[in-house]
Amino acid sequence: MIDYIYKEYDSVTSTNDVAKQLINEYCPEGTIIYTREQTDGRGRRGRMWQDKKGETLATSLVLYPTLPQEYISCITLVAALSVRAAIKNFSSLECKIKWPNDVICSDKKICGILTERIFVEGKSAVIVGIGVNVKNQEFPEELEDKATSIFNEVAAEKEEMRRVLGDDNDENYNSDVIRKLMEEDNNELLYLIWDRFNEYYDIFIKSGNMAGLVEEYNKCLINVGRVVKATDPIEEINGVALGINEMGELVISTGHGKKNISSGEVTVRGLYSYTK
Numbered sequence: 623m624i625d626y627i628y629k630e631y632d633s634v635t636s637t638n639d640v641a642k643q644l645i646n647e648y649c650p651e652g653t654i655i656y657t658r659e660q661t662d663g664r665g666r667r668g669r670m671w672q673d674k675k676g677e678t679l680a681t682s683l684v685l686y687p688t689l690p691q692e693y694i695s696c697i698t699l700v701a702a703l704s705v706r707a708a709i710k711n712f713s714s715l716e717c718k719i720k721w722p723n724d725v726i727c728s729d730k731k732i733c734g735i736l737t738e739r740i741f742v743e744g745k746s747a748v749i750v751g752i753g754v755n756v757k758n759q760e761f762p763e764e765l766e767d768k769a770t771s772i773f774n775e776v777a778a779e780k781e782e783m784r785r786v787l788g789d790d791n792d793e794n795y796n797s798d799v800i801r802k803l804m805e806e807d808n809n810e811l812l813y814l815i816w817d818r819f820n821e822y823y824d825i826f827i828k829s830g831n832m833a834g835l836v837e838e839y840n841k842c843l844i845n846v847g848r849v850v851k852a853t854d855p856i857e858e859i860n861g862v863a864l865g866i867n868e869m870g871e872l873v874i875s876t877g878h879g880k881k882n883i884s885s886g887e888v889t890v891r892g893l894y895s896y897t898k
């Protein structure tokens with residue numbers, strides 16, 4: 623198990639940038655950065671990650687894994703499992719995972735993960751950056767159909783309960799979650815995420831691959847049984863996703879047999895903007 627050291631900030635460019643700086647200063651494994659605001663949050667593939675002060679949870683963890691290169695990307699899958707479990711512990715919401723790094727609720731993205739690897743004096747370090755939409759009630763127009771938050775999902779459930787049971791019966795439904803969401807500096811979700819990560823990461827490190835987590839991951843995987851389009855660095859692959867294998871690759875059934883995808887972008891038909 624990793625011993626954590628939490629480092630709290632008010633405002634930073636990106637928690638992954640702070641992690642890089644701390645790695646250069648030889649911080650120990652288990653250093654966790656979290657902040658109330660990111661002014662230059664980063665997503666995958668050079669995209670920006672939009673944060674609103676106090677609304678989005680932004681946190682990064684420093685690891686020094688001694689794994690073969692091909693297993694490093696599995697850490698993103700371990701993180702996605704952890705966030706999904708933590709959101710369920712925190713709010714009872716049932717989320718799914720879109721391979722490799724999105725956590726999804728009601729077919730919209732609630733969390734993104736950016737795992738980066740750097741080398742300092744020959745030592746390999748991995749930064750696991752997690753962003754969760756927690757209190758956001760509104761999103762920029764271009765994200766409205768694609769993004770959601772814990773607050774919006776819990777409020778929608780409460781509204782549905784009121785519709786079904788009538789005004790008198792909804793008093794306590796989800797009230798404790800909404801109360802927690804209203805509190806400033808409530809770090810419960812942060813601790814839940816990293817506690818769950820410690821448990822899943824331990825299973826991953828002990829087996830050296832995803833063997834102990836494949837079944838659980840595939841149960842949560844939104845891609846399974848759906849038409850997907852994978853754009854890996856070389857080609858575009860269309861097919862039906864079957865699930866991940868022990869290497870954390872996404873296995874796709876195509877008209878010409880099975881293909882394993884280890885990196886690249888995967889879109890799921892009917893989710894976000896892929897509707898073809």
Ligand code: BTN
Binds near residue numbers: 636639662751
């Ligand atoms: C994505 O979905 O493209 C990944 C988004 C990752 C966002 C998190 S927020 C904490 C950490 N710091 C960053 O700058 N990015 C990650």
